[in-house]
Amino acid sequence: MMVMMPQDTDRLTNGGETGTQEAAAQPAWQRKIIHIDMDAFYASVEQRDNPELRGKPVAVGGSRERGVVAAASYEARKFGVRSAMPSITAKRRCPDLIFVKPRFDVYEAVSRQIREIFAEYTHVIEPLSLDEAYLDVTENLKGIATATEIAMEIRAKIRAETSLTASAGVSYNKFLAKLASDYKKPDGLFIITPKMGPAFVENLPVGKFHGVGPATTAKMNKLGIETGRDLRAQSLAFLQEHFGKAGVFYYWIARGIDDRPVRANRVRKSVGAENTFAADLFTFEAARDALSSIIDKVWRYCERTGTRGRTVTLKIKYADFHQITRSQSLRSLIEGRRVLEEISTELLRAQFPVTKGIRLLGISISALAAADSADSEQIPLGIER
Numbered sequence: 001m002m003v004m005m006p007q008d009t010d011r012l013t014n015g016g017e018t019g020t021q022e023a024a025a026q027p028a029w030q031r032k033i034i035h036i037d038m039d040a041f042y043a044s045v046e047q048r049d050n051p052e053l054r055g056k057p058v059a060v061g062g063s064r065e066r067g068v069v070a071a072a073s074y075e076a077r078k079f080g081v082r083s084a085m086p087s088i089t090a091k092r093r094c095p096d097l098i099f100v101k102p103r104f105d106v107y108e109a110v111s112r113q114i115r116e117i118f119a120e121y122t123h124v125i126e127p128l129s130l131d132e133a134y135l136d137v138t139e140n141l142k143g144i145a146t147a148t149e150i151a152m153e154i155r156a157k158i159r160a161e162t163s164l165t166a167s168a169g170v171s172y173n174k175f176l177a178k179l180a181s182d183y184k185k186p187d188g189l190f191i192i193t194p195k196m197g198p199a200f201v202e203n204l205p206v207g208k209f210h211g212v213g214p215a216t217t218a219k220m221n222k223l224g225i226e227t228g229r230d231l232r233a234q235s236l237a238f239l240q241e242h243f244g245k246a247g248v249f250y251y252w253i254a255r256g257i258d259d260r261p262v263r264a265n266r267v268r269k270s271v272g273a274e275n276t277f278a279a280d281l282f283t284f285e286a287a288r289d290a291l292s293s294i295i296d297k298v299w300r301y302c303e304r305t306g307t308r309g310r311t312v313t314l315k316i317k318y319a320d321f322h323q324i325t326r327s328q329s330l331r332s333l334i335e336g337r338r339v340l341e342e343i344s345t346e347l348l349r350a351q352f353p354v355t356k357g358i359r360l361l362g363i364s365i366s367a368l369a370a371a372d373s374a375d376s377e378q379i380p381l382g383i384e385r
Contacts, residue, residue, distance in 0.1 A: 030194060032147035033262060034135045035169040035177035036154060038114070039186035041131035042071035042107055046100050048163050057097050062087030066359075067276040070102055074186060107131075110162055117157045121150050126262045132181075134174055136262035148191055155189065171197070175258035178210040197256030201228040209253065216243070228254050271307055272315075272364025273297040280319045280357025287348055287358055294363050295344055299337040307368060308333040312340060314347040315362035318354075326350065329367060340365070 038044070042060040047053045053073075059081060061070030069090050072081040079094035091097050111130040118125050121144075124136035137150050144150050151168040158166045165187040169180025172194050179200070180190040192200050205227055207217040223242060225231050231239075231254040239247030252258065273294050281287045302308060311329040326347045334340050344363050 030172040031136060031262075032138045033171060033174055033177045034137055034147055034151050034154070035174070035181040036114075036118070036133055036135065036151075036158075037167050037169075037181045037185070038131035038158075039165045039167055040071060040073050040077075041110075041164075042102060043073035043076070043100075044164050045107060045110055046103075047073060049106070050100075053098060053100070057081065057094050059087070059090055059097050059099050060102050061099075062090070062276075063099050063278065066278050110164070113162055114158055114166075117154055117161065120157075121154065124262050124264050126264060134177065134262045148189070151189055173256075173258035174260050174262065175210060175253050176200070176256060179204070179208070182208070182210075194256075198232075201254060201256045202232060204228050206231055211249065211253070216246075219243075269368055270309070270313075270364050270366035271298060271301055271305075271368075272313070272362055273301075274315060274360055274362025276317075276360045277358070280359050281361075282354060282357050284349060284352040287352075287361065288345055291344060291348060291361050291363065292341070294361060295337065295341050298363050298365060299340055302365065307365070308335065309365035310334065310367040311365065312343045312347065313364045313366065314344060315360070315364070316348075316351060316358055317360035319357040319359050321359075322356075323360075324351075334365065 043058045046058060046060060047056075055075060056073070057076035057079060058073040059069045059071070059076055062068050065088055067087050069081060069083055069085045069087060071083055072085075072090070076090070076094055076097055079097075081090045081094050081097060087099065107130050115125065115127065115133070118133060118135055121140050121142060122135050122137050123141070126134040128134070135150075135154075137144075137147050140150060142150075144153075147170045151170050155166050155168055158164060167181050167185045167188045169177040169183065169190055169192070171177040171180050171192040176192045176197055180192045181188075183190045206212050206220050206225055207214070209228070212220070219242070220226075220231070225234065231250060234251070234254075236248065236251045239251050241247070243250060275290065275294055277290060281290060310331070310333055311327055312334065313325050313327040315323065315325050317323045328343050328347060330343075334343070340363075348361075
């Protein structure tokens with residue numbers, strides 16, 4: 001276990017002068033936020049439950065020839081195996097890689113255990129996926145003085161109750177808490193104080209920033225922006241010109257500033273599931289039959305959560321990896337599985353006959369009735385990020 005605890009660890013109050021404009025953007029008080037991220041969650045659960053897998057390179061999902069890796073153990077990651085990587089590539093990088101069929105019902109059950117632990121300390125919990133969440137512990141249910149102590153207790157309870165490890169980041173905003181939890185993985189705890197924040201961001205490559213994906217990283221690099229320091233050197237107008245509305249976000253995070261609150265019980269804008277097939281599909285009948293189980297998974301989630309939406313989107317990935325999506329929207333909410341199946345089937349039928357095999361199908365429902373965030377959720381049936 002690795003714990004990094006700089007001086008003034010939990011003095012998460014205003015951290016000195018940052019210039020007139022930046023000081024104005026800082027709140028008069030500072031939040032105490034923890035980001036908890038389970039270590040190689042799916043793969044770690046499999047290794048916990050099967051002693052024969054411990055210490056070995058494991059990939060959850062996919063197979064030797066088909067599909068993609070949903071999660072990789074740390075032993076597999078040493079060979080460059082990553083989630084979302086095609087199975088054949090993963091096997092090439094790690095010949096001894098062991099593929100394990102995912103057990104999402106087990107992962108969901110463990111995730112519920114972990115969230116029950118979170119709820120002992122705060123009601124302000126924002127889950128991002130089965131294996132990670134933000135917690136606002138500025139005011140906590142146990143009256144513990146420091147966020148660091150809370151993070152340490154949570155990690156110890158997770159280990160005791162699930163036999164799994166979690167990494168934690170503690171800071172005064174969500175952006176930095178996320179960076180902190182990534183910094184000393186696995187099984188690490190790191191704290192970024194207000195005094196540390198701006199300098200910590202300056203020294204990081206922009207590709208390490210949560211919210212800056214590979215395409216944006218490449219674009220920034222072309223503009224000469226390699227690090228947080230380079231990003232901070234750009235004007236707000238320049239960033240807006242090149243990155244639109246996101247430019248405002250990049251401007252402030254380059255200064256260690258992020259005023260987004262932790263949002264408890266947030267509602268998603270879309271839910272979906274997909275499946276990569278062991279053999280390509282060429283006929284409508286075969287594709288329709290394969291789509292049925294995907295629809296079942298989506299609708300089970302909708303029933304369990306009360307989620308309803310108006311737009312159905314079909315995703316098709318062909319054997320050559322070319323991908324298309326087709327959507328249909330209704331004026332009213334989709335209230336039953338039969339309606340979802342009818343719409344999905346008609347969207348699928350319109351794509352036949354095909355000239356190349358289908359390797360993946362997916363269905364999602366969006367335009368949710370109570371959607372109020374910019375987030376979307378993939379039902380935990382696919383890739384672990």
